[in-house]
Amino acid sequence: MLRRPALDADVAVIGAGPAGAATALFAARRGHRVVVMDKQAFPRDKPCGEGLMPSGRPPLRELGLDEIVTANGAPPLTGVQFGVAHQPQRAVPFPEHQGDQAGLGIRRLDFDARLAERLSRDPLIEFCQDTEVRDLRRDSGTLSTLATTRGEVRARFVVVADGLRSSLRHRLGWTVGPRPPHRYGIVAHWQIEGPVDPWVRITFDEGLEVYEGPVAGDQRMIGLLCYQDRMPDFSGRLAARYREIVLSLRPELGDAELVGPVAATGPFWYRAKTVAEHGIFLVGDAGGFTDPITGEGIAAGLRQARAFAAALDSSNPERTYRQAHRRLTTNPRRVASLFLRLSRTPALVERGLRSHERAPRMLSKLLGVGFGYWGFNRITPREWVRMFTGR
């Protein structure tokens, strides 16, 4: 519970999703006093593809959470099977990097609740649920004041981690986007009998993709990603139309049972004019998000959280974080844009998949660029030509 009239902290974090929670935990590990506020109470759900890419496992391990999440039943993810509707899929294993190769299928309801539990147990963190931050003002060179539904909070550094449509980023005047053509996601869970399928599957169809992966409890998260022009199709019959489309593109799921609600979300593609200025930092989706198609939003948020906490030790934390953010996001964003380009042109997807038979490491290398492991120069000119010509 917040004290009145003001609580002073070194770091105030707005939003306790994966990015905000990890920011608080990394900052507390460096000895900073942190207050975290979320407008919701945990456990709370969040529409998501629920695949934690392998690049998110090192920061999760550093926070001591990887073991807890796997012990809780999160299945490993081996790689991605890409395919065009009604044609065989091609398996692209995740690349190995510094000992990590597998991702995790995480149910957001549980995963975010584990992070929240950790916040509540940390002696340097005050975690305020059901607390909405309504405004943010810079008082002096060294302090900001947050107006919350439970009183004021003053802090030296403020981290805005309130997600994709970040209202605080908007108040700061830093929002860019959403950029058309607008894309939307429709997600739900299916109960599947039999052994766990450890692959993420992406099936491309005209102007639409099915994105799916396993989570705990023999469930599979299945999402449709599509452009705005497909959305009227769902009007007034979201669940029924979602089910029809999923089953037409993935008839193998015929015996599976749809469990829980069907949720729609979007549009995507936001950017920020800056991600750090005058003691205010944007972490996670609030700092920009391209599209769910690469499934790296959570891993990106965890890595940015770590970079923010490390930047606090530098003489110019804002500049250090801006540089780290650019390093962490530039190539992954380019890969997401490339995948989006493919999503609009199934013929290109077919060519790319044909090239995979002749150069089977090329797509794994591309996934590695998207995870921020290495640059595009890993991919040879010959491999690029193959990808776009299919020869």
Ligand SMILES: Cc1cc2nc3c(=O)[nH]c(=O)nc-3n(C[C@H](O)[C@H](O)[C@H](O)COP(=O)(O)OP(=O)(O)OC[C@H]3O[C@@H](n4cnc5c(N)ncnc54)[C@H](O)[C@@H]3O)c2cc1C
């Ligand atoms: C359809 C879809 C599929 C996706 N698939 C994947 C995937 O497979 N893998 C992956 O890694 N990523 C995926 N993503 C992206 C991923 O969901 C996000 O990148 C991730 O949730 C970002 O975490 P975050 O902590 O920045 O924001 P969020 O998880 O959105 O958390 C923001 C928090 O801020 C709180 N908040 C908001 N406003 C306020 C306020 N004013 N005051 C206080 N609290 C506030 C909210 O209650 C919320 O808890 C997908 C996204 C979508 C939409």
